[in-house]
Amino acid sequence: MISRLKWRLHGYNRFHFYLFETPFRTAKPYSSSRSRKFIGHSKLKIIVCIRRVPDTATRIKIAPDNRSIEMSDVEYVINPYEEYALEQGVQLKEKHGGEVTVLTLGPEKSTPMIQKALALGADNAIHLKSNNFPDDPSAIARALAAELKNHQFDVLLFGKKGVDDDNHQVGEMVSELLGIPCATQVVKLEIADGKAFGTREVEGGSITVEISLPAAFTGEKDLTVPRYASLRELVAARKKLITIKEPQPFPALLETVSIQYPPPRPQGRIIGKGVEAVPELIKVLHEEAKVI
């Protein structure tokens, strides 16, 4: 039951090449006239960037150094927003034909999450494996973009943010580095004739956008309802290819000064039972809380 791992020599050589060239050290100004083009056939090449995060039910424990969070006793899952994006990628493949690759940057322990993604319909995976890569949106974006430069794709999918650090930056940054258009917080995505039609969820309403491919999207919750993987799919996933590489190194720019728990709320109280308590509630909201 050992997963098939394979080093790709050409990929490894490119990694060395980048160490000298470091093409992403400074961001280039945006240009739409890049060599990157929609691949043109009806089948879609889809890449979904995913990441392992603690389950949303996790209780957070701040470490004694007051600068990190204790990660023992934590159950890890695919970042929920990326699971919506992955489901979208798989649905697009099922409709148009093509291939879904998942790309992740993370520690060795990301393997079960990658296998889950493969069971959910991804065809293969790239694991930029590092146990000490900085937890920094700009460093992660630059490393992902450096890898994505090696690939041709039509659709690049992200989650709108990680539910752990809530940074909400990586999808936008990668797209800027690659010079491709990116629609964020999409709740709907359709592809036809080399074009994507997306709906973005914004304050009090929505905005529809039309983009010629290749393009990137960051997924919002309403995008899809993720499927469940069957036991058979979970077993079959172990035969799918995971390419393992080392991420290009980039420095962290954010620096944690400290971590705190949220300030405790003052002890509340039960005003009373049923409709008889209503006048008293209005009285305290007016006189004590002064909010009405």
Next chain:
Amino acid sequence: MVQGPVLVFAESLGQDFRKASLEAVTEGKRIAGIVNTSLVAVAIGNGIKDRTSYLGAYGADTVLVADAPELKTFHPDYYRTVGLEAVRKVNPGVILMPATSSGKDLAPRLAIHLNTVVATEATKLDVEHDRLVATRPVYAGKAFLRVTMKSSPFIATLRPNAFNAKQAPSSKTPHVEELQFNKPQSRMTVHEYHAHAGKKMDLTEANVIVSGGRGMGGPENYKILEELAETLGGVVGASRASVDAGWRPHSDQVGQTGRTVSPTLYIACGISGAIQHRVGMINSKVIVAINKDPEAPIFGFADYGIVGDVFQVVPALTNELRRYLGK
């Protein structure tokens, strides 16, 4: 060491600036005062040219105006062009913008071009040892991170409702300059904005939120919450359980995979108070819970609770409030 002016992006909504933009300008003025620099506001939108004095009242020394029909609705490629042009002109040490859907989209784009990073959804800014420190929630507010940056400019998006919008005591007429907008090539076409039917404002900007959970029993029963919300000038929210059941749209969801809100008054109706919901609303100023289960976790962190049937208590509360508020 903060070097260079404070630059604030003032996003507009029609012909007006968003409340969250005014909050960002007010906070920008405070920071500019501490580090002894000027405050430059960028007004982006269409038909906002005449509204620039408004930003002066909140403390802007200079207003750069980017006013064009193409800028009416947020377009990432156009707004990025405006943003980078403003940065080139001002050379700021600090960039602030509201953590709206547009602000959260634009900030990282500017950051990567400027070789810096973003402190997302800050709820507090401090100047310590000549550097800026942002307090920001992580794990949807289960913990708060205090962060600084090794890079410059310092970019932060500010959570709506977490800062005050206040007119400056000595308001003056700001120096106004037009920012040239050369429409860049883009493979993205942005169509019109469609408002959700019957929705006055977004949850994150509302002062009063009346939320319903599993205890509401079905989508048809939200009418009583809408009536209560309307009486208080607020909007209706929902728990994840009721969104997953298909009773309410995801845009109504409060919690870890929905909106994080901090209204003045949050009324939770038939919501048990799971941790994923709690983190989305715990920063509300006053929390009221109405639930028939006296053991519901929500009573552990609500300021005021009524144990009772929402279908009786909520209409009674609406009626009583109408009388009280003279509506």
